[in-house]
Amino acid sequence: MLKMKMIRLSVAAAVFFIGVALLDGKTGDTRHINVVASKFSFEPSEITVKKGESVALSLRSADVTHGLVIEQLHVRVNELHKGQSTDVVLSPESVGTFEGKCAHFCGKGHGSMIFTVHVVE
Secondary structure: OHHHHHHHHHHHHHHHHHHHHHHOOEEOOEEEEEEEEEOOEEEOOEEEEEOOOEEEEEEEEOOOOEEEEEHHHOEEEEEEOEOOEEEEEEOOOOOEEEEEEOOOOOOOOHHHOEEEEEEEO
């Protein structure tokens, strides 16, 4: 009897985790993308989204204070402290390539911290 319950729990857990994996970072109509800022890059440094798609960027700093600004997409996070995270939602209405950068001076390589958003049809 106990063995049967354990098997049922294992199957239920497997189904749950497969279901979560199939969501592929989507919740409702919003896709979530984790972005980690660290000296002196963003990971990932480029993303591709569809025009009109709602995307939540979950930004996190791994080391020092960083930020992210993408003027053309109206994204501005001035200070993101080590260990802190914040979500920024964007829904681009124009196709194109939009370049963002770190919004907080973080050291000698600060100028190389580029984040690119490709918006496609």
